[in-house]
Amino acid sequence: KMVLYNNNNKSYNIDMGIPNFNSKDLMPSKKYFIYKGKKYLYKSISLGNPHAVFICKGIKKINLKNFSDQFNKKNYFKNGVNISLVENLKNNNWLARIYERGSGETKSCGSAACAISVCTKFLNSSSINYVHMDGGKAKVKWSGKELDPIYLIGSSEYVFQGIFTI
Numbered sequence: 001k002m003v004l005y006n007n008n009n010k011s012y013n014i015d016m017g018i019p020n021f022n023s024k025d026l027m028p029s030k031k032y033f034i035y036k037g038k039k040y041l042y043k044s045i046s047l048g049n050p051h052a053v054f055i056c057k058g059i060k061k062i063n064l065k066n067f068s069d070q071f072n073k074k075n076y077f078k079n080g081v082n083i084s085l086v087e088n089l090k091n092n093n094w095l096a097r098i099y100e101r102g103s104g105e106t107k108s109c110g111s112a113a114c115a116i117s118v119c120t121k122f123l124n125s126s127s128i129n130y131v132h133m134d135g136g137k138a139k140v141k142w143s144g145k146e147l148d149p150i151y152l153i154g155s156s157e158y159v160f161q162g163i164f165t166i
Contacts, residue, residue, distance in 0.1 A: 013141075014152040016111065019118045020046040021146070033071050035062075043119040047150070050081045051115035055123070059085040059097050068099040084112045086119075092126040096133050107135030114140050114150045 033040045033054075042054045052071070056062075068083045080101035087095045098112040099105050106112075113131040117140035120129065131138045142150040 011153060011155055014110070016047055016114045016150045016152050018147060018149050019114070019142070033074065033076075035067055035070060044077075044081070045115050045118055047111045047114050049111055050077055050079070051084060051112060051119075052077070052081045053084045053086055053116055053119040055086045055088070055120065057087055059087045059095060062097075064097050064099050064105050072101070082109070082112055082115075084116050086116050086131075088120075088123070089132065092124050092128060093130045093132065094120060096131050098133065108133040108138065110138065110152045113138035114142070114152055116140075117142055118150060 031041060031043075033042065040054050040056060042052045044050065044052050062085060064083075064085060067085070071083060072080050082101055083099040085097045089095050094116055096112065096116055097105065098109045100109060100112075113133070116131050117129040121142065121144050127141055127143055129140045129142075131140060136154075139153040140150065141153060142148065
């Protein structure tokens with residue numbers, strides 16, 4: 001369920017639904033992953049699609065494709081998972097790189113920005129987070145209460161048109 005609210009044609013609040021911590025797709029046997037001899041802890045959450053969020057340092061130095069391929073080979077998630085590498089910039093600002101299952105590394109992802117905000121909530125008390133991705137900055141609002149919806153807030157711009165022939 002996504003509900004779009006327009007604020008004077010400048011910004012949109014998108015109700016991304018209620019974060020799901022107990023989806024049957026989110027029952028990995030481990031909460032960490034060993035990559036190149038280093039242990040990476042992660043949190044998992046579903047926003048209609050499963051996410052594994054790794055909070056670490058030096059995310060620009062990590063080969064995200066290789067990291068994601070190695071993680072998904074472990075089959076912690078039966079149908080694969082979207083992977084976010086996240087680094088704290090300051091306060092409620094997070095630098096992120098996202099690898100979407102079936103798509104590869106993406107410049108930005110709304111559900112990943114929301115997953116990151118939920119998974120980093122324990123590190124800051126703000127109800128608003130800013131997730132900085134290659135494609136831009138996403139603003140996310142969530143109260144921190146398990147049954148409250150999460151909102152993706154921002155502007156929109158036209159970037160692509162295509163035709164698909166069946």
